[in-house]
Amino acid sequence: MAAPYRRNVIAGLAGLTAFGLGMPGAWANQPAKKSIAKPTPTPPPKPKLVFLDPGHGGRDPGALGVRGTQEKVVVMAIARELQRELLVGGRYRVLLTRASDSFVALRERVARAQAAKADLFLSLHADAHPDSDVRGASVYTLSEDASDREAAALAARENRADAMVSGVRLADQPDNVARTLVAMSQRGTVNDSRRLADTIVRTFASSGVRLLPRTHRQAGFAVLTSPDIPAALVELGYLSNSQDEKLLTVRQHQIALARALRASVDAHFGAGIATRKA
Numbered sequence: 001m002a003a004p005y006r007r008n009v010i011a012g013l014a015g016l017t018a019f020g021l022g023m024p025g026a027w028a029n030q031p032a033k034k035s036i037a038k039p040t041p042t043p044p045p046k047p048k049l050v051f052l053d054p055g056h057g058g059r060d061p062g063a064l065g066v067r068g069t070q071e072k073v074v075v076m077a078i079a080r081e082l083q084r085e086l087l088v089g090g091r092y093r094v095l096l097t098r099a100s101d102s103f104v105a106l107r108e109r110v111a112r113a114q115a116a117k118a119d120l121f122l123s124l125h126a127d128a129h130p131d132s133d134v135r136g137a138s139v140y141t142l143s144e145d146a147s148d149r150e151a152a153a154l155a156a157r158e159n160r161a162d163a164m165v166s167g168v169r170l171a172d173q174p175d176n177v178a179r180t181l182v183a184m185s186q187r188g189t190v191n192d193s194r195r196l197a198d199t200i201v202r203t204f205a206s207s208g209v210r211l212l213p214r215t216h217r218q219a220g221f222a223v224l225t226s227p228d229i230p231a232a233l234v235e236l237g238y239l240s241n242s243q244d245e246k247l248l249t250v251r252q253h254q255i256a257l258a259r260a261l262r263a264s265v266d267a268h269f270g271a272g273i274a275t276r277k278a
């Protein structure tokens with residue numbers, strides 16, 4: 001189910017209607033109808049809001065490379081490159097969870113994306129492994145277990161104070177409705193996230209980005225727990241491997257990664273539109 005459709009279903013379920021409230025102010029300024037009606041141009045589609053999350057920052061450097069490269073620095077460089085790529089063409093608005101070398105808690109990153117009503121959340125990281133031969137990129141989405149735990153925690157009364165899911169304030173809902181809303185939304189979001197992750201894996205493969213075996217993995221990362229924003233965490237390579245470390249600091253490779261991710265985002269939203277039409 002595509003996200004906007006799911007949102008409508010969920011809003012409907014909670015007894016809300018988007019069109020129920022009159023907006024008298026909107027009609028007051030309408031000019032008188034001209035005798036010759038000009039064809040109304042179709043408004044351009046609203047740009048999607050993509051939230052980029054460069055991992056770590058500030059006192060948390062993230063993984064450290066053999067030559068001392070810091071994860072927080074390379075993921076920021078790639079996030080900036082991706083931001084530039086996405087802004088070309090006007091299809092997207094782009095916000096970052098951190099705009100500088102500052103520490104931002106994981107839950108705060110999710111909260112910022114939710115407050116801004118992001119359409120997509122992409123967390124960027126580089127990994128480290130005790131075995132220095134291990135190299136290649138991988139993509140994570142939220143595991144079923146973690147998703148269920150998160151849904152239960154969010155639906156619990158004490159966590160509901162300001163929680164909104166798909167435009168519905170959970171505090172206003174009885175327990176069983178809140179649970180159903182969160183579970184429905186989370187399940188749909190997990191499916192959208194998996195589709196996104198598979199798209200990234202395919203795009204990386206066709207762009208010549210080296211991949212780990214079993215590239216799409218599932219885990220309980222806290223930054224992936226938003227109930228209504230499709231999200232993936234991309235490990236762009238291993239800083240513990242000297243070849244990957246060198247590549248991640250080379251600007252040409254950073255641009256290649258950013259272009260592959262931009263193509264994945266394009267494919268994700270393109271496919272979403274195709275699904276809704278079918």
Ligand SMILES: [Zn+2]
Nearest residue numbers: 055062125126
């Ligand atoms: Zn990391």
